[in-house]
Amino acid sequence: MMPPNSSLFDQREQFYELILNSLTTGIYVCDNNYVVKFINQAYADYLGLPREQIMGRPITDFIPDSRAPFVTSTGQSEMGNIRKFKGKDGERMIVVNRQPFEYAPDTIGMLSQTLFSTRGEFDAVMKRIEYLDKKVASYERRIRSALSPNYTLQSIIGESDTIQRFKEYLVRFAQTNAPVLILGATGSGKELAASALHCESERREGPFVSINCAAIPKELFESELFGYAPGAFSGAHKDGKVGQLELAHxxxxxxxxxxxxxxxxxxxxxxxxxxxxxCRVGSTLQRSVNFRLLAATNRDLKAMIAEGSFREDLYYRLSPLRLVVPSLHQRKEDIPLLVRHMLERMDRQDAKISKSAMQALLKYYWPGNIRELRNVLTSALSLCRNDTINLEDLPPEVLSDFGKLAVEPMEPHHDKLSPAAQLPDSPLQNTKSKKNTNLAAMLADNELHLIVSALNQYDWNVAKAARSLGISRATLYEKFKKYGISRNNYDS
Known part of the structure; x- marks a missing residue:
């Protein structure tokens, strides 16, 4: 028995029209003059007009900024295009696919299809897209923050002739695109110099990727720098990984x-x-990268070349420009400025430093450079009283040469110090080794007093006391042994 209206299936045109009008998504077909040859009920509903009024007229009569002219003239399809137009329910947005019809070699028309049948469906998808856009923007901000330099040229503190010349060279080098080899002693500020070079260059808006080669295990070095393809080795992430070199593009x-x-x-x-x-590890795909290379070391690369542990060709590739970061002992005139800057960074603007303590800082050789100066101030602030760093608050190594000030005149460049740094004669002039011994005893006594005070404050809770002192529990237990500390002897 034939189903009802089975003859309809033999009438192709009516059958296809029935199918297209049954769709909940909108469809229309136009020729290369943009005249609508067919439009289904869903699309007519979008426009808010009867189908009969639309067919036979150019789609531009109803959608003036229609993309039909572009698609039919170029033969290029447009997929997932978001557009806005006014329909019967007011202004709305839809997502549209447009596909040209070709009858070789010409384009004879176009099919336009909406992807959503109701405003609710579209709004739900648009909210999802908006959410994902915000999430991507958040990730982009995090990446930009992670790949941004921490320092600028203004971060290099100092007014000495030595540091001014260094800054001049840095700015001139920044204007080129050549690699720069930054040389300097440990703690002198090589990373700061690299960051400032980036900020002064034409690439300042691009990423700044900093890698400490000494901190990467040798077996992970290649994959860290170059990245790896999915499944490149056991334990590799299934999606692979972008290397640091690509991040610096x-x-x-x-x-x-x-x-x-x-x-x-x-x-x-x-x-x-x-x-x-x-090429990433495990891949043969070539990837283009464009970055400016900066490298730094405190080692003698030429000696390493001689012993075979560094490539000579790489050395010359790295070092067309060489920037030497001055050590702190080469610019002692900057110490008062550096001290004030570091105290501000530690949020201790209220702290002061006595003239004798400043004179000791100026006399010291500073083998650890800026980093050592910061550590000395951190230590002194924890020991000082009345917010003033005095001579006895400084560590013994800083004071080791201080007694020589009586027989060794200040270096000529100290004449350029600010009035606050023009210091009177040291009270320790002409002192003997016994004085140094007494000073060491005084420092030990201060340390013992601080430890016992912290223990009493936290009811002899070692973990809390160590945390307040800024040391580990293991270090605190070592102090127990050194000073013979026990609760029976010192409990308040």
């Missing part, structure tokens, strides 16, 4: 402690610098 790559780079990685890095392309 259009920006600056800073390789600190370059002397610690393994030899096999040095060869691969050299190829990247020569060809501006790389």
């Amino acid at each position: 259009q920006g600056t790559l800073f390789l600190d402690e370059i002397g610690d780079t393994p030899l096999p990685v040095q060869a691969k890095l050299l190829r990247v610098l020569e060809n501006s392309t790389l």
